[in-house]
Amino acid sequence: MGLIAPKAEALAARLGALTAQASLPEARARALDRVGASGLPHRRDEYWRYTDPASLVAPQAPKAAVFDPRDEAPLFDAIDRLKITFVDGVFAPDLSDDLTLAGVEISRLAAPAPWAEGAYGVLEALGQSPVARPLAALNTAFATDGVLIRVTGRAAKPVSLIYIHKSETSDAMLHHCVSLDPGAELTLLENGPAAARFNKVLEVEVADGARFHHIRAQGRDHERRAVTHIFARLGAKSLFKSFTLSANGILTRNEAVITFAGDEARAHVAGAAMGDGAFHHDDTVFITHGAVACESRQVFKKVLKHGAVGVFQGKILVKPGAQKTDGYQISQSLLLDEDSQFLAKPELEIYADDVKCSHGSTSGAIDETALYYLRSRGVPKRRAQSLLVLAFLADSIAEIEDEAIAEDIRARLESWLERHED
Amino acid sequence: MADLEVREGVDRETIETVAGMGAYKYGWSTEIEMDYAPKGLNEDIVRLISSKNQEPEWLLEWRLAAYRRWVSLEEPHWAMLDYPAIDYQDQYYYATPKSMAVKPKSLDEVDPKLLATYKKLGIPLKEQALLAGVEDTGERKVAVDAVFDSVSVGTTFKAELAKAGVIFCSISEAVREHPELVRKYLGSVVPPSDNFFATLNSAVFSDGSFVYIPPGTRCPMELSTYFRINAENTGQFERTLIVCDKGAYVSYLEGCTAPKRDTHQLHAAVVEIVILEDAEVKYSTVQNWYPGDENGKGGIYNFVTKRADCREARAKVMWTQVETGSAITWKYPSCILRGDDSQGEFYSIAIANNAQQADTGTKMVHLGKRTKSRIVSKGISAGRAQNTYRGLVSMHPKASDSRNYTQCDSLLIGDKCGAHTVPYIEVKNASSRVEHEATTSKVDEDQLFYCRSRGMDEEEAVALVVNGFCREVLQALPMEFAMEAQNLVAISLEGSVG
Numbered sequence A: 001m002g003l004i005a006p007k008a009e010a011l012a013a014r015l016g017a018l019t020a021q022a023s024l025p026e027a028r029a030r031a032l033d034r035v036g037a038s039g040l041p042h043r044r045d046e047y048w049r050y051t052d053p054a055s056l057v058a059p060q061a062p063k064a065a066v067f068d069p070r071d072e073a074p075l076f077d078a079i080d081r082l083k084i085t086f087v088d089g090v091f092a093p094d095l096s097d098d099l100t101l102a103g104v105e106i107s108r109l110a111a112p113a114p115w116a117e118g119a120y121g122v123l124e125a126l127g128q129s130p131v132a133r134p135l136a137a138l139n140t141a142f143a144t145d146g147v148l149i150r151v152t153g154r155a156a157k158p159v160s161l162i163y164i165h166k167s168e169t170s171d172a173m174l175h176h177c178v179s180l181d182p183g184a185e186l187t188l189l190e191n192g193p194a195a196a197r198f199n200k201v202l203e204v205e206v207a208d209g210a211r212f213h214h215i216r217a218q219g220r221d222h223e224r225r226a227v228t229h230i231f232a233r234l235g236a237k238s239l240f241k242s243f244t245l246s247a248n249g250i251l252t253r254n255e256a257v258i259t260f261a262g263d264e265a266r267a268h269v270a271g272a273a274m275g276d277g278a279f280h281h282d283d284t285v286f287i288t289h290g291a292v293a294c295e296s297r298q299v300f301k302k303v304l305k306h307g308a309v310g311v312f313q314g315k316i317l318v319k320p321g322a323q324k325t326d327g328y329q330i331s332q333s334l335l336l337d338e339d340s341q342f343l344a345k346p347e348l349e350i351y352a353d354d355v356k357c358s359h360g361s362t363s364g365a366i367d368e369t370a371l372y373y374l375r376s377r378g379v380p381k382r383r384a385q386s387l388l389v390l391a392f393l394a395d396s397i398a399e400i401e402d403e404a405i406a407e408d409i410r411a412r413l414e415s416w417l418e419r420h421e422d
Numbered sequence B: 001m002a003d004l005e006v007r008e009g010v011d012r013e014t015i016e017t018v019a020g021m022g023a024y025k026y027g028w029s030t031e032i033e034m035d036y037a038p039k040g041l042n043e044d045i046v047r048l049i050s051s052k053n054q055e056p057e058w059l060l061e062w063r064l065a066a067y068r069r070w071v072s073l074e075e076p077h078w079a080m081l082d083y084p085a086i087d088y089q090d091q092y093y094y095a096t097p098k099s100m101a102v103k104p105k106s107l108d109e110v111d112p113k114l115l116a117t118y119k120k121l122g123i124p125l126k127e128q129a130l131l132a133g134v135e136d137t138g139e140r141k142v143a144v145d146a147v148f149d150s151v152s153v154g155t156t157f158k159a160e161l162a163k164a165g166v167i168f169c170s171i172s173e174a175v176r177e178h179p180e181l182v183r184k185y186l187g188s189v190v191p192p193s194d195n196f197f198a199t200l201n202s203a204v205f206s207d208g209s210f211v212y213i214p215p216g217t218r219c220p221m222e223l224s225t226y227f228r229i230n231a232e233n234t235g236q237f238e239r240t241l242i243v244c245d246k247g248a249y250v251s252y253l254e255g256c257t258a259p260k261r262d263t264h265q266l267h268a269a270v271v272e273i274v275i276l277e278d279a280e281v282k283y284s285t286v287q288n289w290y291p292g293d294e295n296g297k298g299g300i301y302n303f304v305t306k307r308a309d310c311r312e313a314r315a316k317v318m319w320t321q322v323e324t325g326s327a328i329t330w331k332y333p334s335c336i337l338r339g340d341d342s343q344g345e346f347y348s349i350a351i352a353n354n355a356q357q358a359d360t361g362t363k364m365v366h367l368g369k370r371t372k373s374r375i376v377s378k379g380i381s382a383g384r385a386q387n388t389y390r391g392l393v394s395m396h397p398k399a400s401d402s403r404n405y406t407q408c409d410s411l412l413i414g415d416k417c418g419a420h421t422v423p424y425i426e427v428k429n430a431s432s433r434v435e436h437e438a439t440t441s442k443v444d445e446d447q448l449f450y451c452r453s454r455g456m457d458e459e460e461a462v463a464l465v466v467n468g469f470c471r472e473v474l475q476a477l478p479m480e481f482a483m484e485a486q487n488l489v490a491i492s493l494e495g496s497v498g
Helices: A007-015 A027-038 A112-116 A122-126 A134-142 A368-376 A379-395 A403-419 B010-021 B043-052 B057-072 B112-121 B158-163 B171-177 B179-184 B196-204 B445-452 B458-476 B480-492
Strands: A082-087 A103-107 A147-151 A159-164 A171-180 A184-194 A197-206 A209-218 A225-234 A239-247 A249-258 A267-274 A278-290 A295-305 A308-317 A326-335 A339-350 A356-364 B034-036 B096-098 B141-150 B151-155 B169-170 B209-211 B221-230 B239-244 B249-257 B264-267 B270-275 B278-285 B301-311 B314-321 B328-331 B332-339 B343-352 B357-360 B363-366 B372-382 B386-395 B403-414 B418-427 B433-442
Touching: A027 A122, A027 A134, A082 B179, A112 A147, A122 A134, A122 A197, A122 A225, A134 A171, A134 A197, A134 A225, A147 A159, A147 A184, A171 A184, A171 A209, A197 A209, A197 A239, A197 B328, A209 A225, A209 A403, A209 B141, A225 A239, A239 A249, A239 A403, A267 A308, A267 A403, A278 A295, A278 A326, A295 A308, A295 A339, A295 A356, A295 A379, A308 A326, A308 A356, A326 A339, A326 A379, A339 B403, A339 B433, A356 B169, A356 B372, A356 B418, A368 A379, A379 A403, B034 B403, B043 B057, B043 B196, B057 B196, B096 B141, B112 B141, B112 B221, B141 B158, B141 B169, B151 B169, B158 B169, B169 B171, B171 B209, B171 B239, B179 B209, B179 B239, B196 B270, B196 B301, B209 B221, B209 B249, B239 B249, B239 B278, B270 B278, B270 B314, B278 B480, B301 B314, B314 B328, B314 B357, B314 B480, B332 B343, B332 B372, B343 B357, B343 B386, B343 B458, B343 B480, B363 B372, B372 B386, B372 B418, B372 B458, B386 B403, B386 B433, B403 B418, B403 B458, B418 B433, B418 B445, B445 B458, B458 B480
Parallel strands: A082 A159, A147 A171, A159 A184, A171 A197, A184 A209, A197 A225, A209 A239, A225 A249, A239 A267, A249 A278, A267 A295, A278 A308, A295 A326, A308 A339, A326 A356, B141 B221, B209 B239, B221 B249, B239 B270, B249 B278, B264 B301, B270 B301, B278 B314, B301 B328, B301 B332, B314 B343, B328 B357, B332 B363, B343 B372, B357 B386, B363 B386, B372 B403, B386 B418, B403 B433
Antiparallel strands: A103 A147, A339 B418, A356 B433, B034 B096, B141 B151, B169 B209
């Protein structure tokens, strides 16, 4: 079936602004076919009901002012990690460590290791059904760089991807693949605004008994735009944990597509988002329980003020036979003034009977009684508000297992709250 | 059902009971001579329906405009429903018993066969009588408008209601007798352009009920409409309009059944409710259309648009529905909370068994300040059925200090069925509080075990647990319906533990 004319035109315009890449040509050709079949997303698509993708699909990235990173303490600085830096989506060897680490093999997408042939774009392709994710397929077809990380044992230290934004017009597309062998373990850190517009895909294959921890902070630049996808497939008794902190950003769409392929695995995705003013933040999560006795958690919290918009679309799909599924999903927003909006679509689709699935979603203002209590104990109003906001976000941060990393994230939150007290 | 796996704690007998099910009580049909409009849908059919109802020109034009729009629309397919394409030309859009060609002046003149039909259904068309199965307490009365295929057979207690100023009659009669009211309110809640099925209904609606409660009046009895589809290959397109004026109150009940037929039948109704200042409407439905057999053969396709407009301050509406029938249910009774401090409530039990599919829920649109809504939905899936809750809670920017609470629970009985929840939550102001909770689980083994250890058989135990699961909604029903509903819950699920 061909695309309707406006979709075909939008796609042609976008493709016209992109440059073909040399590595992994077959995987890229297949991805281009997927984009051709679905077209680019449009506001009228049900999956984009609450987020207008126009600026994400436009041929040119809208400008985004560069924020001076020096007025804030660098993130993860005290953590011993292997640093890999991209500036406006371009690998920066002088800002990166040597890509060797015990228990891990790292190569770059520009010069991929042989195993990438069988991994690149595979999970993204699987993630196109039942809902098309054209921006991820577009990424597979045109990503300029990224890292391919094969974890064979327990990684000696976290791998840290740092994204620096330097040009007001940069339009970056990165694609990373992580493959964890049975029993392997890795912590992946990501931080920084990356570019004026950033399209990123992360594919994670977690083999039986492997453990993957992912913590990211999406940079503070107010005008940046980002669309990111995580595709993960979990083997038996494996663990996948991902936490995202988003403070600012005029438009962010973070999708997570997680599939349980082996029994008794666990996947937790969490997010804390804070927006003040022109801020549109969309968490879209799709978890497929295709195996027995798996546990999934979605914990998303948003603090919104001055017209900020928070979106949550979360789905738990339990396939026939995925008995003993334990799925839970919570999305909450704290609206700090009358102008902000919270739009949510928390879905359950369940085809097995012996399951325990639930979701909760709430939206409201700060609890006046709690505020009054703190003030009656002598806590100044602003401090009391910050405390209550931190308490509200606490459940999502609790999903970070490493206490030093969690502390870093907490410090980020507090400094954001200090700057946005009014 | 033979391939159904026998689970721990479920005896063979239960499985066999399931296999022996399909006991739809209302599946018989009435042999009666009918007048049909020619099959299919075109402008002439629309004109014919209008002329049969002796309608004024403006209404004919209204219908034709709807028809012309409908032709340009596409049937929506966003619901989680899977059914073969409907051939809209392979239906009768108007069928009426021959004996109704000249409208009887009173119920005494109505064809005895028709009266017998309603008697067999347990619907009293004699005044003083109550819905069957309820003990006569001497006080309670229910007025009934009985709709048979495309025509209203009669309405009881009209005189007594008229004394209180209440108008309760068929919509065709209202068009003739109270054109100013009908013209003012018809389409004001569900405009003809609303959606594919509402547009179709606007073009071809044949009968239905009209209710007007004057200011400050508490309707002296419950009002009820009973819809019966009898003729084969005939769609029913009724339209109900309820206007509850300032400070008035009415409780309205709706029931529906249809014979067992091998072919699917289309039902596309519209219900509009207008509620003015300080008025309150309770609308209760027990929907028990023929659900089709256990293999999905036959059954009603039920596409219904129901909406209440709390147009002025402190207006209140409560929807309660028990959805046990129909092969396909597509139904979202909604509340437009326009007046400040207005309130909407939605209580629903949706049971889907065998091959049934239900996609149902509500919309709460908060426009006025300090508006409140509450949604309690209980979905039960058994057999190979699919049951979806779909709902919208929308807090508009000006609806400050409003409140919503939503609770959707799904119960799965057996591992071949599905239960889905698709809520949309849109909050556009900070002073409102919205809470949504949904759970999905199976019938609790411990509760079943406890009941069984007290000497109940599997059947009774399941019925008790499910009734407990539904309790919040059953309690919201008027007494006349609560008992019927409770029994229906048990019958619909009889033995479906697996």
